Amino acid sequence: MIFNLNRLSPKLLRVALLVIVLGISSYPSGWLFNSAQAEDAGNLYNTAVDIRMGNRYFERQCSRCHGFDAKGNDETGAPDLTGRLRRASSDTGIFSIIREGVPGTAMIPVATDVTNATVWQLVAYINSLRYDPASVELAGDAKTGGKLFAGKADCSVCHMVDGQGGRLGPDLSRIGENKTPEDLLLAMLDPDEEVAPRWWRVRAAGADGVIREGFRMNEDSFSLRIMDIDSNLWSFQKRDILNYERFEKSTMPSYAKSLSDGELDDLVAYLFTLRREVLP
Numbered sequence: 001m002i003f004n005l006n007r008l009s010p011k012l013l014r015v016a017l018l019v020i021v022l023g024i025s026s027y028p029s030g031w032l033f034n035s036a037q038a039e040d041a042g043n044l045y046n047t048a049v050d051i052r053m054g055n056r057y058f059e060r061q062c063s064r065c066h067g068f069d070a071k072g073n074d075e076t077g078a079p080d081l082t083g084r085l086r087r088a089s090s091d092t093g094i095f096s097i098i099r100e101g102v103p104g105t106a107m108i109p110v111a112t113d114v115t116n117a118t119v120w121q122l123v124a125y126i127n128s129l130r131y132d133p134a135s136v137e138l139a140g141d142a143k144t145g146g147k148l149f150a151g152k153a154d155c156s157v158c159h160m161v162d163g164q165g166g167r168l169g170p171d172l173s174r175i176g177e178n179k180t181p182e183d184l185l186l187a188m189l190d191p192d193e194e195v196a197p198r199w200w201r202v203r204a205a206g207a208d209g210v211i212r213e214g215f216r217m218n219e220d221s222f223s224l225r226i227m228d229i230d231s232n233l234w235s236f237q238k239r240d241i242l243n244y245e246r247f248e249k250s251t252m253p254s255y256a257k258s259l260s261d262g263e264l265d266d267l268v269a270y271l272f273t274l275r276r277e278v279l280p
């Protein structure tokens with residue numbers, strides 16, 4: 001996952017926004033967040049304003065090799081940055097390339113006096129190229145996909161979009177922001193490929209001996225809480241648990257057989273439009 005705003009607490013986000021509004025983002029970012037914290041929290045500099053700042057910096061310092069449109073340049077050997085990157089698949093990976101360069105190539109590090117905030121803005125800009133729906137041509141039709149989602153394909157039984165739908169899967173209201181079309185297709189073809197712990201299920205019997213099954217909501221050394229399919233919450237004291245099984249597979253079915261290629265394309269096109277931020 002490249003950037004996930006949901007992972008940021010609204011409070012942190014507000015701090016980040018405030019910093020920008022006050023125009024103090026050019027102070028060394030270590031002043032507010034050191035890079036280790038930034039790593040934990042994801043990119044805190046990815047508002048539309050940050051993307052624009054990143055773009056401006058890019059035009060000044062990077063475009064002579066990578067081109068104004070960031071599509072690369074055969075003469076300088078600088079690669080296209082608008083598709084999937086070869087050397088980095090995460091925010092922090094892109095950050096390190098810009099900060100440290102790629103040894104032995106023309107890709108040299110940014111000057112040491114360039115702040116971490118500026119580097120994060122470059123990361124946000126590069127990400128925006130990849131996720132700008134306008135720069136990506138998709139085979140499917142988003143409108144048809146939207147109808148399928150709520151209708152025949154019945155995705156909304158489990159998934160919420162803009163407050164409509166179920167809670168048996170992640171809220172997809174912003175899924176287009178941090179997934180490529182390929183990721184989205186893969187999520188439908190092979191849901192078991194990558195299942196976040198939040199969606200693991202456990203089956204456990206507590207003191208009353210009744211077996212209950214549900215999503216693992218939280219777990220610590222002493223207790224476990226699960227939510228069953230009817231959204232009931234069950235708490236267990238670990239010492240009372242009689243048997244316990246954990247399933248790391250997805251509850252989402254694969255749609256490889258039940259939907260046609262055309263329908264899958266339409267769904268990908270629809271999911272790709274699901275984003276909040278309007279990019280510049």
Ligand code: HEC
Binds near residue numbers: 098105107
């Ligand atoms: C002097 C030319 C030059 C300049 C200036 C330059 N780059 Fe690069 N960049 C390269 C080359 C060449 C590579 C490929 C290195 C390799 O992997 O062999 C590269 C690779 C990259 C990559 C990794 C691409 C991938 O597919 O993994 C990123 C990200 C990147 N550059 C970003 C930037 C940013 C941001 C700037 C401006 C701060 C910048 N570059 C400035 C030449 C340049």
Ligand code: HEC
Binds near residue numbers: 154168169191192251
């Ligand atoms: C029975 C419930 C259920 C149904 C029906 C369902 N999903 Fe899911 N979906 C899940 C769960 C649970 C996850 C999280 C685990 C995983 O990654 O597979 C998930 C994950 C996803 C993801 C990845 C989300 C992420 O943040 O990585 C996408 C995209 C997705 N579903 C799309 C769809 C679409 C499109 C449909 C309809 C064609 C659909 N789902 C039908 C339960 C469901």
